[in-house]
Amino acid sequence: MGADLGALLRRHRQAARLTLEALAERSGVSARAISDMERGRARGPQARTIAALADALRLAGAPREALLTAARDGRLRRWPDLPGARDLPPRAPDFVGRHAELADLELLADPSTRSPLVVIAGAGGLGKSALAVEAAHRVAPGYPGGVLHLDLRGLDPHPAEPGDLLGRALSGLGVRDVPSGVPDRAAAYRRALAEHPVLVVLDNARAEAQVRPLLAGEGRSTVVITSRRLLTGLAHARRTALLPMPEDDAVALLALASGGATAAGPEHDDALRQVARLCGRYPLALRIAANRLSTRPAWTAADLAARLGRSERRLAQLVAGDVEVAGVLALSYDQLDADARRLFRRLSLIAAGADPETAAVAADLPVGEVELLIDELVELSLLHALPGDRAGFHDLVAVYAAERLAAEEPPEDVRAATLAVRSWLLNTACAAGRLFEPDPVASVPPQPRRTFRDLSAAERWLTVEADNWLAAFRATADEGDHRTVVAVAESMHWYSDRRSHWSGWLEVYGRSARAAEQLGDRRLEAVHRNYLAWALVVHKRYQEATETVALAAALAREAGDVRQEAWARRYAAELRERRDLMDAETEEHHRRAAELFERAGDVEGSLGSLGGVARLLGAAGRHREALALGDQVLERIAAHRTRIPDHILDWEASTALRDKAELLLRLGDLPAAESVARETVAVAERLGVPFHHGGALRVLAHVLRTRGDVTQARAALLRARELFDAGGRPLRVAEVDRDLADLDRTPSGPPAAVAEGPPRTTEVGPADGNP
Missing domain, CATH: 1.10.10.10 (Winged helix-like DNA-binding domain superfamily/Winged helix DNA-binding domain)
Structure with a gap:
């Protein structure tokens, strides 16, 4: 049958007056692969390969079907009747998923894309052997020399030795006179693999030294190795690193392996998903869970999920006969x-x-x-x-x-280690957060802690380790260490601005407010109720924010803390702005906050509140007054450059500059608006906060669009989109997408755009009202 394919292919190619190279270029199949088919060396190419050749030869009807049939017959032929050539284990009847991995491994069937060495690595129970066997069954017809499967027993106390493995391999390949020494056996093995393409599956390898003598040399043979180790010492290998299954595939495996043991319906589907998650989406665990369901008809998936829900007993539940996840x-x-x-x-x-x-x-x-x-x-x-x-x-x-x-x-050792980790995380979090304070040297956390070379390193650590330090913070709060809870939350005050969308702030400041209350310190409670109010505003929980702001203001007045009363006023104003209440009451909150900040000597707070007043004036159409007040804010920022850290003043400056650019645009002074908008972008880029930078670019894009510069406007919007996307701000991404759609509909900005003004980008933060 293979000869028929080769003869047919050659005849059609010659009839089309094509050389091997010409047919290769037209079909996308390598000239070497086509030559192997014509000479009978590759008798069962993949269906897509032969279809590409048929298309390139412009075959239709009976000639096309004859060529496809010849290839299909080649793929379905029996493997050579050699000892060991048919010892591949059976496929797993419930094999599902692993689509991407299988697609990659199926390339091994095509000589033109074949790799001499493939490593499938992953933890025990992830299905490495099942994947290798499934792939081997699929690609086996492409190996005229057959398939050789060897279990290397890599996890046994005494794994298989290379010499013994080579002896078994040579016998399986039909070599009668097996040499005695390992080097001679390895040489004979490589010669055998070079004569005919063979697929060798080395299952359960322990280490590189065990498999090196079993690697193929010259020729078209492929060695597939499964191992719990990555085997990084093996060079030039194509690697497939298995991870837990995607959830949909895990649920499908659970349902298939259980034989439909659970009833249908949304509740049962949800329970199956819960079981799949509790099994870690490990194929072995899923099969054990499915086995337990199928052998206990009275159980539902919800029953099993309840049993697995207790982590301290989960592995004890994942046992079926002599198969257990813990043992693996x-x-x-x-x-x-x-x-x-x-x-x-x-x-x-x-x-x-x-x-x-x-x-x-x-x-x-x-x-x-x-x-x-x-x-x-x-x-x-x-x-x-x-x-x-x-x-x-x-x-x-x-x-x-x-x-x-x-x-x-011992429990005491576990407790000591737990506290050591917790202290390290919280001390380091405090040290990182306090670098963003106006006076970062004022309060130094105790050792042990990590040190940071700059703000970027501190911000990166706080972001990457957020789940860890938050877990330590939560445990500390649960144990009633109120002072540590308050100290950690306090250290996050200025940093939290830079990651305001993180939902963790609701927990951080909710717990710190309760801790301050427990300590009986009214002033301290006012501070942390204000922080909580900010988090509630950012996350649009406006009713709770309203109540929290009122409580913070009352506590501040009771404690005689002018600065905290100012912050309560500030958050009351920003809460109203978020609700589009740009009225006299909101303006009064901002003005009163600015006065109180001035009395308290809080320059940073005063700048933000004055900026809020300017924003309200602009919204009321009092553009000249707003510009004048905004310029005063910018002048004060410049005057304090030597006293206040740049990252704080850059925050205030980028906000004030953006507001100024918007005002100039409304006034129709486009050259000045563009100049200020570009300055805003430069300051925001230096600040290094993605959503600040993105907001500045969005204002610049609006100015450019109004000026009719569609190309640069689009470029600014696309960059803003990248920043918002990288910063995890889907709502901002959606707004930019709408801007881009508007840009496509109106290639040049109409005069009405000036009157309407740019899109609002206001967002509140504890250090500034407009991130």
């Missing part, structure tokens, strides 16, 4: 030395992954040693790498690590 993970854990096991266990104390410094605190080991141990755990797929030199657990592995910690370490 233990095979990897048992390979570790004492320090690596200690680090593995202690990392379960860190909620969302760790950098080497935090991991070193948890394990009480030197940072340099921990870096090497993390590499080992990643190599063994017990951890997975995260951005920023961090590493973390997948869900089930985290549960296993916590179980080992509870089982192997």
